[in-house]
Amino acid sequence: MTSFNFETSPRIVCEQGSAARIGELAKGLGASHVFIVTDEFLHNSGLTKSLLAGLEAEKLKHTLYTDVLADPPEASVQAAVAQAIASGADAVIGFGGGSAMDTAKLVALLVRTPQDIPSIYGVNIACGPRLPLIQVPTTAGTGSEVTPISILTTPTDEKKGVVSSALYPDIAVLDSTLTLGLPPAITAATGIDAMVHAIEAYTSRHKKNPLSDALALQALKALHDNIRTVLAEPKNADAREAMLMGSLFAGMAFANAPVAAVHALAYPLGGRYHLPHGLTNALVLSPVLRFNQPAAAMLYAELERALNIQASSDDQVASLAFIERMTALVAEMPFTQTLSGNGVREADLPLLAQDAMAVQRLLINNPREVTLADALAIYQSVY
Known part of the structure; x- marks a missing residue:
């Protein structure tokens, strides 16, 4: 039941x-x-x-x-x-x-x-x-x-x-x-932020449920299918509305199936460096997906199939395709893609990792346990 x-x-x-x-x-x-x-x-x-x-x-x-x-x-x-x-x-x-x-x-x-x-x-x-x-x-x-x-x-x-x-x-x-007047960098960062909400709700270890799953899938598809359009056509009110709906669906999902390691690692970047939250989520998304893949292959495969009806039936293949899809999408976004490029000091990475480990409220929801060494390695990979 x-x-x-x-x-x-x-x-x-x-x-x-x-x-x-x-x-x-x-x-x-x-x-x-x-x-x-x-x-x-x-x-x-x-x-x-x-x-x-x-x-x-x-x-x-x-x-x-x-x-x-x-x-x-x-x-x-x-x-x-x-x-x-x-x-x-x-x-x-x-x-x-x-x-x-x-x-x-x-x-x-x-x-x-x-x-x-x-x-x-x-x-x-x-x-x-x-x-x-x-x-x-x-x-x-x-x-x-x-x-x-x-x-x-x-x-x-x-x-x-x-x-x-x-x-x-x-x-x-x-x-x-x-x-309609949102600058491209903000449009991109907030859109990726909403996609992270959907992904982490769908893969959350705690409180994941049929309603949150349905909303997360719908959210991810709406956001994925419209983010390039709103960047290319910023005055497209219908595509903007689809993005708002995707963000809302993702919010409903993660309010009930809470987010995890992407957010836990993003928070210290916002707290210490006052970087925008959507940007910090985008910066650590790809390495966290790669880190989680051994434990979340089936779920990432399901997300890939929601976005691509021709995706492989093999979970390993489809999950890796999903990670590459998200990595490529983030790489297209009009913001600086590294921690160093956003003013983060290399000497602060161990402190940031310690801060991230303090966010146990979120880390406990991650598909794979994150250690202090893991957190530091994730930051280093995008430095």
Whole structure:
């Protein structure tokens, strides 16, 4: 008998131009004053115009918070919480990439149920209730609009996660028109990030289940089949929408079948060097796939067959073809492909490996056990 538990955001709105409807959606959640969590660049670029117009049409008050930082430090989240409390807002909108949405989750929670951030790192420690929450992704990558996870940077430059069902948003809004202006490097890195979510959910040692598998396969195919198109045709709203859907499906999958070694090795690069999360996942993806292949051949073969109906029936052959497929795809992406090229110091590789080994919350999900020597060798292979 198959036993599993599956959770996700209760409502998903996918429609080009739907950012203009967010005021209506917020009003439906009982909001009268919304706290918008975004970053200064997105706001100054005009991307929030349709959102703000929709709030005005519904006569909703709003407070705009634009001080979101990449890999949000604890202090920046605390500052956002303090401003939300002072504003008197009764609902929260996360508008942006993963950093904005992760910040918004904790603002919605901590305004309503105050808790000390360091005390709630881990799984099912943070408790609710929270304010109503709407998430609006402007990149096709994190899937944060359908996950119960918020990743922060500690004062010691570690990346830690708050994981709790209380963080699932009420509504996820997918509006591909918001992603049309994404630069190629960000489009590429976030797209690979979403593909990593799908791959690691499908191969996770814990909580893998039929629903997460189906979503991971659908996600990987949508992302794989459209990432080259959105890079070649950045204004293609339909392909952008397919990428958003792939990211959302992958988010649903890994929220229930958690990620593993790729993310564990990526986190220290973000924490120590503040490299974008999608980029760090992309940098270590291929060596981790090669490392895992002896233990994950059958699963990698199934992923290859989902992408190529003519793939070999031999698991070893198909799994190696999948690894080569992903390696070649990453190599096509318009970002620097090595750690050294992204400013990582060779002398820091042992420290990064130690940091990665501390992320046991994720390493325990990996198909193959990772040792300190393995982690160091993976970093060295892409240095």
